[in-house]
């Protein structure tokens with residue numbers, strides 16, 4: 001079989017690119033242990049309301065951790081619990097969230113806080129609330145007929 005010179009170049013380039021790509025992905029997955037961040041913690045999605053800390057959603061002050069507060073949020077079609085959250089300005093908060101039913105989003109509009117909430121998994125994010133004012137939490141993963149109504153509010157207030 002005769003291959004044109006350019007065909008050989010492209011074949012070599014294509015196969016080399018494929019091998020490099022698979023090596024990078026393989027090393028990241030198997031050697032460096034890359035995986036979705038939410039796989040760190042799991043929860044039985046049918047028993048969310050009975051499982052700590054999701055049995056008591058809301059903002060709690062914590063001691064002896066790298067953050068001052070923990071905000072536990074449970075999402076379910078089509079609302080967040082709690083729906084109104086008050087956070088003291090400057091507080092470092094660990095947001096811990098999950099969903100009781102389908103995939104939901106947890107985005108605080110106008111910030112870089114944006115998590116996907118998957119059934120069976122716990123998502124978390126540590127953020128400092130430096131700006132006073134009202135912030136909207138929205139679900140940015142289409143979750144059903146009431147998706148566009150699904151929101152909650154965070155009020156950052158003076159201590």
Ligand SMILES: [Cu+2]
Pocket residue numbers: 076077078103104105139140141142143147150
């Ligand atoms: Cu939703």
